Amino acid sequence: MAEIELNNKKWGHLKKILERSGPFDTVNFTPSPSNLEFLMTSCKILVIGAGGLGCELLKDLAMMGFKNIDVIDMDTIELSNLNRQFLFRRKDIGASKAQVAAEFINNRIPGTKVTPHFCKIQDYDDSFYQDFHIIVSGLDSIVARRWINGMLISMLRYEDDGSLDQTSIIPLIDGGTEGFKGNARVILPGMTACIDCTLDLFPPQISYPLCTIANTPRLPEHCIEYVKIIQWDKENPFKCALDGDDPEHVTWVYEKAQDRANCFNITGLSYRLVQGVLKHIIPAVSSTNSVIAAVCATEVFKIATSCYEPLNNYLVFNDIDGIYTYKYEAEKKSDCLACSSIPKVISINNPSSMTLQDLIDYLCDSSEFQLKNPALTTSIDGKNKTLYMSAVKSIEEQTRGNLTQSLHELNLVDGQQLMVADATNPNTIVVKLKFTANEVEIFFVTGAQAKHLNSEEASPQNVIDGLQKQPTQTIFFKTYPVRRMKPLNSFGGYKRNFKPSELDISDDAINEIEKRFDDYGHLRFGKRGGGEGDGFDDYGHMRFGR
Numbered sequence: 001m002a003e004i005e006l007n008n009k010k011w012g013h014l015k016k017i018l019e020r021s022g023p024f025d026t027v028n029f030t031p032s033p034s035n036l037e038f039l040m041t042s043c044k045i046l047v048i049g050a051g052g053l054g055c056e057l058l059k060d061l062a063m064m065g066f067k068n069i070d071v072i073d074m075d076t077i078e079l080s081n082l083n084r085q086f087l088f089r090r091k092d093i094g095a096s097k098a099q100v101a102a103e104f105i106n107n108r109i110p111g112t113k114v115t116p117h118f119c120k121i122q123d124y125d126d127s128f129y130q131d132f133h134i135i136v137s138g139l140d141s142i143v144a145r146r147w148i149n150g151m152l153i154s155m156l157r158y159e160d161d162g163s164l165d166q167t168s169i170i171p172l173i174d175g176g177t178e179g180f181k182g183n184a185r186v187i188l189p190g191m192t193a194c195i196d197c198t199l200d201l202f203p204p205q206i207s208y209p210l211c212t213i214a215n216t217p218r219l220p221e222h223c224i225e226y227v228k229i230i231q232w233d234k235e236n237p238f239k240c241a242l243d244g245d246d247p248e249h250v251t252w253v254y255e256k257a258q259d260r261a262n263c264f265n266i267t268g269l270s271y272r273l274v275q276g277v278l279k280h281i282i283p284a285v286s287s288t289n290s291v292i293a294a295v296c297a298t299e300v301f302k303i304a305t306s307c308y309e310p311l312n313n314y315l316v317f318n319d320i321d322g323i324y325t326y327k328y329e330a331e332k333k334s335d336c337l338a339c340s341s342i343p344k345v346i347s348i349n350n351p352s353s354m355t356l357q358d359l360i361d362y363l364c365d366s367s368e369f370q371l372k373n374p375a376l377t378t379s380i381d382g383k384n385k386t387l388y389m390s391a392v393k394s395i396e397e398q399t400r401g402n403l404t405q406s407l408h409e410l411n412l413v414d415g416q417q418l419m420v421a422d423a424t425n426p427n428t429i430v431v432k433l434k435f436t437a438n439e440v441e442i443f444f445v446t447g448a449q450a451k452h453l454n455s456e457e458a459s460p461q462n463v464i465d466g467l468q469k470q471p472t473q474t475i476f477f478k479t480y481p482v483r484r485m486k487p488l489n490s491f492g493g494y495k496r497n498f499k500p501s502e503l504d505i506s507d508d509a510i511n512e513i514e515k516r517f518d519d520y521g522h523l524r525f526g527k528r529g530g531g532e533g534d535g536f537d538d539y540g541h542m543r544f545g546r
């Protein structure tokens with residue numbers, strides 16, 4: 001086929017780029033007919049996702065001459081896909097997206113061999129992924145993105161001197177869209193910023209505070225969430241879990257939410273909005289998909305042929321008001337959870353009160369980790385110990401009791417390494433616990449001038465002297481790590497509106513402070529056992545007495 005196909009006039013525009021040199025060539029580029037031949041005969045591309053972006057990507061790549069394309073998608077076609085996922089027709093509803101898309105492209109663009117995989121990306125291991133020259137993803141899931149990112153990083157090989165074997169790099173081109181916004185990025189695993197390096201770019205999942213939902217709803221979304229979270233469980237109208245795909249369920253939620261909205265004079269509720277909130281649907285805009293897929297396909301072409309420097313490395317696109325785009329270089333994070341070998345450190349200042357559940361909540365909620373359902377193991381005295389694992393029922397039951405124990409009670413120590421397994425990464429990641437000492441710093445603010453005493457200057461006598469000075473207006477107490485800092489107004493005068501109970505000082509910090517100042521008796525931090533008091537003794541000294 002090669003001869004005839006390569007000479008086909010329709011590739012004339014590609015030949016102009018691939019068979020002539022130009023000002024934007026990379027150092028690796030040699031103009032030659034073999035560039036097009038490589039692209040058509042040898043180059044293997046994997047497209048992850050056959051949805052809005054995936055359909056565009058398959059079309060773009062096939063029309064650019066790529067012949068060997070695999071596509072992987074676990075979803076089936078739904079009616080609501082048809083407005084933009086143009087490889088699908090009404091008769092295809094219920095069928096595999098990957099299979100229908102592959103068949104469509106293979107029929108429409110002769111000579112193209114798209115191989116479908118109707119499954120999850122997690123169903124394959126590295127032996128599947130290492131077959132590809134380039135992987136391009138059009139996913140709507142952050143977990144799946146992080147998983148493929150982790151997979152490509154785990155496939156990197158290193159030379160004896162620790163340098164990266166560049167032939168083990170499989171570039172990942174990642175596209176994403178959300179309504180009128182989109183982004184495209186080029187990731188060279190091990191070399192440039194990976195998905196986890198820039199995890200904080202992903203907006204946190206929208207969640208409304210429960211008290212707002214329950215007591216002071218202001219938005220139609222609040223009413224829907226109320227019905228979803230509280231009313232459904234209470235009334236359980238269909239004797240089953242709420243299913244956002246079931247029209248009867250959606251209608252029930254819609255009607256109840258409307259009642260609630262009427263009570264609070266909230267307008268703007270609609271059936272569509274109910275669907276959106278229940279299923280976390282973000283409206284898809286096909287023109288955004290087209291642009292982002294085109295950018296991604298162009299990057300695949302640039303990398304496959306070396307005809308031009310690839311995007312370095314993050315492009316942002318926005319078509320809300322006109323068209324706007326720019327690119328910047330996202331930076332590789334030296335302690336990235338996925339692509340650095342340095343264990344991520346978690347600072348903990350209260351290991352005696354922090355429970356394992358608190359730690360798990362932190363791993364799920366913090367923008368740096370954003371884990372989904374972490375399983376934790378560690379090694380204590382050379383023995384492996386499973387702290388918590390929810391995936392296996394019998395282990396979950398055995399380890400459930402650990403959740404309410406403090407880190408101290410679990411015999412975890414400063415510097416303890418925890419092995420964390422989670423859906424966001426095919427490999428186990430290591431985190432290190434750092435128990436921080438509770439230092440105390442005291443600030444005096446005198447008029448407009450703030451004086452910051454370091455721990456030496458803050459000797460007991462200095463503190464007491466400072467407290468007795470009349471012009472002292474405000475005093476801050478700060479414990480490390482800073483949990484809360486309260487200005488204490490008008491100290492030393494007659495206005496005594498300072499409430500020690502508002503100070504959020506951990507037990508450890510209090511012990512520290514007491515050790516330092518107790519001899520003088522004037523300044524004592526401690527848990528106030530009742531009593532109204534304002535924190536001052538009869539002499540005007542500050543007292544946090546027991």
Ligand SMILES: [Zn+2]
Nearest residue numbers: 194197336339
């Ligand atoms: Zn990284």
